[in-house]
Amino acid sequence: MNFLKHPPFWFAVILVxxxxxxxxxLSAYFLGVLTLAxxxxxxxxxxxxxxxxxxxxxxxxxxxxxxxAYGAAMLNSMAGxxxxxxxxxxxxxxxxxxxxxxxxALRLTGPYFGLVTLVAVLLLQNFIVIFAGLTGGEIGxxxxxxxxxxxxxxxxxxxxxxxxxxxxxxxxSRSALGLILQASGQDATEAAALGFNxxxxxxxxxxxxALFSGLTGGMLVFYMxxxxxxxxxxxxxxxxxxxxxxxxxxxxxLGGILGAVFIxxxxxxxRPLGQLxxxxxxxxxxxxxxxxxxxxxxxxxxxxxx
Amino acid sequence: xxxxxxxxxxxxxxxxxxxxxGLVAVKDLGFRIMPGEILGLIGPNGSGKSTVMKLIMGIIKxxxxxIRLEGTExxxxxxxxxxxxxxxxxxxxxxxxxRQTVLENIKLGLLPxxxxxxxxDRAVDRKAREIAARVELDRVLDRYPSTLPFADLRRMxxxxxxxxxPRLVLVDEPFAGLTSHEVKSFSALIEGFRDDGxxxxxVDHNVKSVAAMADRVLAMYLGEYVAEGTAEEVMRNETVRRxxxxxxxxxxxxxxxxxxxxxxLLEVADVSVLYGKAQALDKVSLHVKEGExxxxxxxxxxxxTTLFNAISGLVPYSGAIKWGGESLSGRSAxxxxxxxxxxxxxxxxxxxxxSVRENLDLGGWHLPPEESANQLDWLFELFxxxxxxxxxxxxxxxxxxxxxxxxxxxxxxRPKFLLLDEPTLGLAPVILEQISRALELLRNTTPxxxxxxxxxVTFALxxxxxxxxxxxxxxxWEGDPERFAREAGTGYL
Numbered sequence: 001m002n003f004l005k006h007p008p009f010w011f012a013v014i015l016v017x018x019x020x021x022x023x024x025x026l027s028a029y030f031l032g033v034l035t036l037a038x039x040x041x042x043x044x045x046x047x048x049x050x051x052x053x054x055x056x057x058x059x060x061x062x063x064x065x066x067x068x069a070y071g072a073a074m075l076n077s078m079a080g081x082x083x084x085x086x087x088x089x090x091x092x093x094x095x096x097x098x099x100x101x102x103x104x105a106l107r108l109t110g111p112y113f114g115l116v117t118l119v120a121v122l123l124l125q126n127f128i129v130i131f132a133g134l135t136g137g138e139i140g141x142x143x144x145x146x147x148x149x150x151x152x153x154x155x156x157x158x159x160x161x162x163x164x165x166x167x168x169x170x171x172x173s174r175s176a177l178g179l180i181l182q183a184s185g186q187d188a189t190e191a192a193a194l195g196f197n198x199x200x201x202x203x204x205x206x207x208x209x210a211l212f213s214g215l216t217g218g219m220l221v222f223y224m225x226x227x228x229x230x231x232x233x234x235x236x237x238x239x240x241x242x243x244x245x246x247x248x249x250x251x252x253x254l255g256g257i258l259g260a261v262f263i264x265x266x267x268x269x270x271r272p273l274g275q276l277x278x279x280x281x282x283x284x285x286x287x288x289x290x291x292x293x294x295x296x297x298x299x300x301x302x303x304x305x306x
Numbered sequence: 307x308x309x310x311x312x313x314x315x316x317x318x319x320x321x322x323x324x325x326x327x328g329l330v331a332v333k334d335l336g337f338r339i340m341p342g343e344i345l346g347l348i349g350p351n352g353s354g355k356s357t358v359m360k361l362i363m364g365i366i367k368x369x370x371x372x373i374r375l376e377g378t379e380x381x382x383x384x385x386x387x388x389x390x391x392x393x394x395x396x397x398x399x400x401x402x403x404x405r406q407t408v409l410e411n412i413k414l415g416l417l418p419x420x421x422x423x424x425x426x427d428r429a430v431d432r433k434a435r436e437i438a439a440r441v442e443l444d445r446v447l448d449r450y451p452s453t454l455p456f457a458d459l460r461r462m463x464x465x466x467x468x469x470x471x472p473r474l475v476l477v478d479e480p481f482a483g484l485t486s487h488e489v490k491s492f493s494a495l496i497e498g499f500r501d502d503g504x505x506x507x508x509v510d511h512n513v514k515s516v517a518a519m520a521d522r523v524l525a526m527y528l529g530e531y532v533a534e535g536t537a538e539e540v541m542r543n544e545t546v547r548r549x550x551x552x553x554x555x556x557x558x559x560x561x562x563x564x565x566x567x568x569x570x571l572l573e574v575a576d577v578s579v580l581y582g583k584a585q586a587l588d589k590v591s592l593h594v595k596e597g598e599x600x601x602x603x604x605x606x607x608x609x610x611t612t613l614f615n616a617i618s619g620l621v622p623y624s625g626a627i628k629w630g631g632e633s634l635s636g637r638s639a640x641x642x643x644x645x646x647x648x649x650x651x652x653x654x655x656x657x658x659x660x661s662v663r664e665n666l667d668l669g670g671w672h673l674p675p676e677e678s679a680n681q682l683d684w685l686f687e688l689f690x691x692x693x694x695x696x697x698x699x700x701x702x703x704x705x706x707x708x709x710x711x712x713x714x715x716x717x718x719x720r721p722k723f724l725l726l727d728e729p730t731l732g733l734a735p736v737i738l739e740q741i742s743r744a745l746e747l748l749r750n751t752t753p754x755x756x757x758x759x760x761x762x763v764t765f766a767l768x769x770x771x772x773x774x775x776x777x778x779x780x781x782x783w784e785g786d787p788e789r790f791a792r793e794a795g796t797g798y799l
Contacts, residue, residue, distance in 0.1 A: 175424035176417045179406065183414055187401045192385035193363055193394075195470055196419050204421045251405065 012254075019159055023152035031155040037264040038158040039220050042165045044244040044256030046212040049169060051242075052251035053178060054205040055185025056106070060117035061213055061241050063101070063124050066233035068094040068214025070128065070135060073227045076143045083145050087218040094214020095207050102206040106199055118235075125233050140228025147222045154223055161219060165212055166254060172208065173253045181205055182251070243285045249295030258296045315374075316341045316505035317362070317474050322371035322381075324357055324529075327658070327701040329708075331357040333529040334371070339505040341473065344496070346508045346520030346537070350549060350606065350761055352705075352732025354529035355509050359476050362507070363395050364388040375474065386419065394472035396463050398479045402451040409447040411462055412438055415469030433469075441465045441495060456583035457488040464495060474505045481515055482607055483584035493519050511606040512550070513541050525549070528734055550761075557767050557787035563597050564771045564786075569631055571596040571755055572617070572647075572723060577625035579612050586612040587623070588779040594723075594757055599749050601758045601766040601787075604776035610759035611652055613776070614725045617757075618642055618649045629723075646722030652731055652759075654712040658701030662692055662711055665700050669718030678718075685714045688744045706737030713744070723755045730762045738765055745769050767791065 023031060047061050072090030075081055081089075105116040128135045135141065148154050172178055183191040184198035191198050221227045231237070244263050248255025263281060270277045292299055320336040332354045339345045349355045360366045362373055364385040373381040380388050389395075402411050412434045417423075438444050441461040446454060451462065460483075467475060480496060481489045497519055499506050508516045513523060517537035525532040525546050533543040540546055570593035579587040587609045594600045604610050616623040619639040627634045634642055643649075657665055666685070670678040686693040689710040695703060700711060709729055716724060730738055742765060748754060749769055760766035767773065767787045775783035775790075783790070 172424070177421060177424055179403070179410065179414050180417060180419075182403050182406075186403065189365055189385070190397060190400060193365070193389055193397075194415050194466060195386050195389035196417075197384075197386045200419075201421070 016159075016163055020156065023155055028151035031151045033264060033268045034261070035151075035155050035158040035223060037261045038162040038257075039216050039223070040241065040244060040264060041162055041257035041260035042212055042216040043241045044248060044260050045166060045169045045253050046209040046216070047241055048245045048248075048250065048253055048256050049173065049181075050205055050209045051245065052253070053173060053181040053185055054202045055188075056202060056206070057111075057114040058117045058206075058209070059114045059242075060119075060121035060235075060238055061209075062233045062235070062238040063117065063120040064094045064098050064210045064213035065217035065220075065237075066121075066124050066128075066229075067097045067210075068217030069221045069227050069232040071214070072218035073141055073143050073221045074134065076145055076222075077141060080144065083147065083222050086145075087215060087222070090218035090221075091211050091215040094210045094217065098206055098210030098214075099203075102203055106202055106206070121233065121235055121238060125229055128229055128233070136228070138229060140226055140231070142226045143221055145222060146225045147219070158219070158223070161216070162257065165216070166257065169208075169212065170253045177201065177204070243282075243289075246293075247285055247288055247295050249297030249299075250293075252295070252297040255295050255297035262296075314341075315339065316343075316376060317507070318372075318374040319358075319362070320372050322358065322361060322373065323369050324354075324361055324366065325369050328704045331529050332361065332368075335526065335529070335531055337524050337531075337534070339474070339507060341505050342500055342503045343522070344500050344506040344508060344520045346510065346513070346516035346523040347526065348510055348513055348516065348523060348540075349526040349532075350511060350731075353527045354732075355526055356478065357529075358526075359395070359478060359507070359509050362388070362474075363393060363476060389470065389472075390419070392470075392473040393476065394467035394470060394474070395476040396460075396467045396478060396480070398482060400459070400463050402459065402462060404450065404452055407448050407450060408443055408454070408458075408462055409434055409438065411451065412443075412465045412469065415466035437465045437469055440498075442491070457484055457492075459583075460484070460492070461495075464492075468499065472504065474507070475499050476507045476509070478509050479607070480508055480510070513537055513546075517541070528732060557791060558769070559771045559786045559788065560599075561771070561786070564595060566595055566597075568595075570594055571598075571630060572757070573626075573628040574613075574617065575626045575628070577613070577616055577623050577627060579609075579616055579621055579623045581612075585779050587616065589625070590776070590779075590781050592774050592781060592784070594755060597753050597755055598771050599756045599758070599769050600772050600774070601760055601770035602774045602776055603760050603763055603766050603790075605761055608776040609779045610776055611727055614649055614651075614727050614757075614759060617725060618647060643719070646720075647725065648716045648719045648721035648723070649725040650712050650716035650727060650729070652727040654708055656700040656708060656712060656715070659699055661697050661699055662703070663696040665711060665715050666692075666718050669715035670720075673718075673720065681718055681720065685717060688717075688747060689714055689740075691740075706733050706740070709733060709737070709741065710744070713741070717748075721754065723757070726756060726758045728759055728761065730760065730765050738762070742768065763790075 043061060043065060047058060050056050050058050068090035071093035072086040075089050076086040101116065101120050105113045129137050147157050180196050180201050184196060184201050188198045217232055220232065240263060244259035245256045247262065248257065248259030263285065266281045267277065270280055273280060315338040318338040322332055322335045324332040335358060347355050347358060361368050364383045367382050371381060372379060375391055375393065378391065380391055413430055416430045416433055438447055441464050443458060443461050443465060446458060451459060477496065480492055484492060496506060508520060510516050516523065520537060522534065523537050523540040524534045525540050527549045532545050532549065533540050572594045574590060574592050576589045576591055577587055578589055590613060602610055602613065612621060615621045617627055619634065619637055619642045629645060629647065666682060670681055673681065691707060692710060692714055695707060700708065703711060713729060729741055746769060758766055767790065770787045773785060773787050773790045774781050
């Protein structure tokens with residue numbers, strides 16, 4: 001096995017082991033913050049598969065997340081089905097919605113794909129507000145089931161989920177599909193001339209991204225016990241996810257985790273600043289993106305390959 | 307019996323036509339290539355040869371005509387299907403995957419177009435190494451593309467193109483940017499494709515570069531068939547000679563301007579430009595006096611456009627460029643344009659969806675309304691056709707009209723110094739005469755200084771006071787146009 005000789009692999013193993021014993025010495029408050037960061041890490045990774053590899057900017061990751069979250073929440077509160085079933089339903093709903101969106105959108109070139117995804121978020125948001133009877137509207141809805149009431153258990157769920165998603169998404173990015181996607185994203189003409197149906201591969205990437213976004217949206221709902229437009233669909237949430245992915249490093253998948261932990265942790269630690277808090281975090285993120293557009297992991301990568 | 311003959315051809319193109327708006331890029335073109343044959347497709351810049359290649363590959367769709375690959379009609383198919391039907395292409399400019407090694411880049415060409423086969427199997431790895439060995443890349447398999455010399459990057463493109471074992475290989479400018487030693491080894495590789503029984507289409511600007519390898523050469527101009535035959539036959543062809551060299555050369559230098567005392571208006575000293583690893587300009591020096599009309603002649607790829615882009619501040623360079631005694635290095639393209647140096651680019655850079663009038667108004671936006679109106683009147687005298695086309699969208703103009711509009715727009719900016727990059731690109735002789743007359747008028751009635759880059763010598767010489775010849779990124783000759791007609795003209799084609 002090749003990767004067993006790879007120092008970064010062992011570094012990651014140690015990091016995960018270290019993170020898994022965090023409940024022994026971290027307060028419930030910080031466990032909660034990290035739990036949220038881990039879920040957002042999966043959002044950022046799913047987004048990077050589409051942006052970093054397929055080269056398509058999805059301005060509306062929250063449309064997919066929202067479909068998964070609301071799908072799972074509504075099935076749970078209306079039909080009372082078990083959490084696992086609701087999660088799968090939410091994920092499939094996100095894939096179906098994503099496919100419906102991507103099929104026409106991927107035929108467009110240039111900035112139009114991004115615009116379509118942006119409009120999708122607004123559509124979903126309006127839909128939820130209009131059908132308030134079903135969805136809880138602007139106030140949101142609570143779900144009868146939760147993953148656990150213990151912060152430690154919730155934390156371990158999130159960590160386990162993050163690790164599994166990271167393994168799958170990173171594995172995909174290093175597979176044949178990842179290679180073809182990168183080629184399609186960087187030079188679609190050349191990729192097609194090498195015999196690849198670039199639209200098919202980008203569509204697949206979109207569906208995979210939707211699957212993980214939707215599934216994670218559902219997990220978030222059953223962690224928080226509630227869902228609302230402000231927590232999973234609002235445009236500003238989508239922007240945060242994009243910043244996390246870019247900050248962590250485009251085309252690295254795993255960088256999304258770093259970006260998510262950094263942003264969410266910084267938001268919490270700077271809370272004493274009051275209103276300034278969001279401003280400072282955004283300014284730091286902007287500075288990193290302007291001066292190190294390759295992000296945290298991109299910097300590491302550059303240091304190694306030179 | 308005729309059907310049998312046709313079926314033997316690997317590629318059979320007939321009646322191929324492609325229009326871009328008002329521009330006919332390829333017109334009723336037909337040819338075929340047999341298995342194990344190398345066909346050179348040549349034509350000056352803008353003649354439509356690259357369009358032909360893209361049409362075959364399915365990158366763009368033809369308006370009419372047939373492209374048969376081993377008897378199967380592939381015209382209008384998407385690229386990936388054409389590729390799988392047995393066509394490989396070597397692009398002139400490529401963007402390799404920079405985070406992957408050379409081996410992984412080659413493997414890319416071998417992967418199945420499938421979403422489910424996620425693992426590279428061992429056969430892919432072995433095959434990739436075989437292909438790499440064949441193009442002499444086996445020493446650098448584990449390196450990243452950014453660390454490779456230019457020639458090796460081209461080898462990697464060759465490797466990707468033949469990965470799927472295509473029966474037809476299209477190669478765009480096989481030797482651009484290579485040293486003479488590298489040209490030899492590339493020729494051997496391409497001849498190797500022929501020996502495998504593949505059909506090869508080489509696309510290049512001039513006969514000279516493909517003459518040694520091509521079994522047959524087809525020359526095209528303005529999207530149309532001009533001549534076909536062995537390289538010698540095509541080079542002897544009257545029409546081909548006229549296309550490349552033009553007809554009889556006329557000259558009308560004004561030595562009194564060139565020999566005027568005082569410092570030159572523009573001085574270029576030892577300017578070099580690198581594009582990645584390709585040397586685009588190599589210590590080029592030249593000067594232009596105020597009011598002078600200077601022509602830089604050279605074949606496509608010699609570095610003319612790069613020279614202009616360096617002067618305009620669009621590409622970084624080493625060396626010095628002085629304007630009226632002051633250095634231009636470090637100044638932005640916008641500030642150089644405001645100083646009065648205006649480039650009329652070879653690509654014309656028109657705003658296609660805007661009308662002719664709007665394009666012109668944009669050029670003159672900084673002038674007071676009255677002056678702008680005067681300038682416009684003067685330009686309509688220079689190019690009468692534009693007055694009638696005022697309301698038409700620029701992209702619907704013919705190629706010649708677009709070129710006139712591009713020159714007119716540049717002149718709307720009231721330049722002190724006009725950089726005119728290959729105005730003859732893809733234009734019919736009758737249009738050339740109109741543009742030539744306009745340049746004559748410009749030279750005789752205004753104090754404007756002009757630096758003209760041209761491949762067409764007949765067009766470049768009549769207006770020139772002095773001539774420079776640019777070849778392979780270097781200035782190899784300078785002098786007055788009459789001497790050029792006597793000395794340099796002969797070895798040029």
